[in-house]
Amino acid sequence: xxxTSNSTATAIAGRFRGFLPVIVDxxxxxxxxxxxxxxxxxxxxxxxxxxxxxxxxxAVAANVEPFPGAxxxxxxxxxxxIDPDHPFRGALPERQALDHIFNAVREAVKVAxxxxxVLVGHNAAFDLAFLNAAVRRVGHKRNPFHPFSCFDTxxxxxxxxxxxxxxxAVLAAGLAFDTREAHSAIYDxxxxxxxxxxxxxRWRRLELFERDQTTPIAV
Numbered sequence: 396x397x398x399t400s401n402s403t404a405t406a407i408a409g410r411f412r413g414f415l416p417v418i419v420d421x422x423x424x425x426x427x428x429x430x431x432x433x434x435x436x437x438x439x440x441x442x443x444x445x446x447x448x449x450x451x452x453x454a455v456a457a458n459v460e461p462f463p464g465a466x467x468x469x470x471x472x473x474x475x476x477i478d479p480d481h482p483f484r485g486a487l488p489e490r491q492a493l494d495h496i497f498n499a500v501r502e503a504v505k506v507a508x509x510x511x512x513v514l515v516g517h518n519a520a521f522d523l524a525f526l527n528a529a530v531r532r533v534g535h536k537r538n539p540f541h542p543f544s545c546f547d548t549x550x551x552x553x554x555x556x557x558x559x560x561x562x563x564a565v566l567a568a569g570l571a572f573d574t575r576e577a578h579s580a581i582y583d584x585x586x587x588x589x590x591x592x593x594x595x596x597r598w599r600r601l602e603l604f605e606r607d608q609t610t611p612i613a614v
Contacts, residue, residue, distance in 0.1 A: 405508055406443050406447065407441070407442070407443035407449075407507050407509070408507060408508045408509045408510075410443065410447075411509075411513065413509055413510040413511070414509055414510065414511055414512065414513040414541065414544075415440060415441075415503060415504045415507045415509040415511070415512050415513065416440075416441050416449075416512075416513055416515045416546060416591065417438050417439065417440045417441075417500055417503065417512040417513070417514060417515060417540070418438065418439040418440075418441070418451070418515045418516065418584050418587050418588040418591060419436065419437070419438050419514050419515065419516050419519075419522045419523075419526065419540075419584065420435075420436070420437050420516065420517070420522060420580045420581075420583040420584035420587060421433055421434075421435065421436050421521075421522050421525045421526065421580060422434050422435035422436075422475045422477060422578060422579070422580045423471065423525055424461065424465060424466060424467030424468055424471050424472070424479075425466055425467070425468040425471050426521075427466070428521075428524035428525045428527070428528040429528055430465070430466045431465065431466045431467065431468065431471075432459075432461035432462065432465035432466065432467050432479070433459050433461075433462070433489065433492075433525050433528075433529050434458070434459055434461065434467075434475070434477050434479060434486075435456065435457070435458055435459060435475075435477065435579070435580035435581075436456065436457055436459060436492060436496055436526070436580055437454050437455070437456035437457075437580035437581045437583075437584035437585075438454065438455050438456070438496055438499065438500055438584065439451050439452060439453075439454045439455075439584050439585060439587075439588040440452045440499075440500065440503035440507075440512075441588065441591070441592060442507075447599050447603075448592075448596045448599055449591075449592040449595050449596055450592060451585065451588035451589060451592055452503070454581050454584055454585055454588075455495070455496060455499040455500075456496075456580055456581045456584070457486075457487050457491075457492040457495045457496060458484050458485055458486040458487065458492075459486055459487060459488075459489055459492045459529075460479075460486045460487060460488050460489065460492075461479055462489055462529075462532055467479060474578055475578045475579075476578065489529050489532060489533050490533040490535070492529075493529060493530065493533060493535055493538075497535070497537060497538065497539055500512050500539045500540070501537070501539045504539055511539060511540070511541050512539045512540045512541070513540065513541050513544050513545060513546060514526065514540050514541070514544075514545040514546070515545065515546040515547075515548065515587065515588075515591050516545060516546075516547065516548065516587065517547070517548045517549050517552075517561045517583070517587045517590075518547065518549050519545040519546060519547040519548070519549075520545070520547070523540075523543070523545050526538075526540065527542065546591065548561070548564065548587050548590050548591050548594070549561075549564075551590075551591070551594045552564030552567070552568075552590060552594070554594075555568070555594045555597060556568060561577075561583065561586065561587065561590070562574060562577065564590055565586050565589065565590050568589075568590055568593045568594070569593075570586070570589050570590065570593065572586055
């Protein structure tokens with residue numbers, strides 16, 4: 396993940412009370428975080444420009460091997476198009492996949508001068524539940540994410556645009572969404588990151604507009 400200057404790093408730390416927003420998307424073998432397999436995970440950190448606007452950083456992702464005894468619902472695979480047994484999938488065991496993701500997130504948190512990452516997701520409770528379940532399974536001791544706090548772009552999208560479905564909220568925000576690419580962890584994380592940044596930036600622009608309207612004009 397990209398680094399940034401000290402001044403903007405400090406600004407983003409102040410904007411979110413010491414937390415760095417990191418967008419997370421997971422693709423899974425079902426809806427039960429304790430029983431169903433984690434198959435893909437992608438994360439996108441955000442950076443603050445000197446203007447105070449947020450921009451997404453490059454995604455970091457991993458394909459994940461189903462944990463021993465994991466359930467995989469064929470209906471979920473129909474939606475995601477994932478073949479867990481594909482020889483070129485390059486899937487990592489859960490511990491290695493988490494290490495790969497967490498190392499990148501910890502570096503981003505350090506560069507941003509934040510204390511911890513906070514998960515941003517579309518229906519964030521789902522992603523957070525699967526992430527926390529994987530952490531518990533492997534006994535990971537260095538999870539950089541807050542264990543229960545999160546930002547939900549389904550809620551934010553409903554507030555900002557009247558849309559709670561990811562594709563509809565992204566389009567309502569004036570951004571592009573290709574339904575043929577959906578349900579890939581990387582693609583969905585990148586679109587969710589764009590949506591989150593656009594909503595936060597929209598608020599920032601409103602703040603600047605209101606400030607300009609109330610600033611006395613020198614005569």
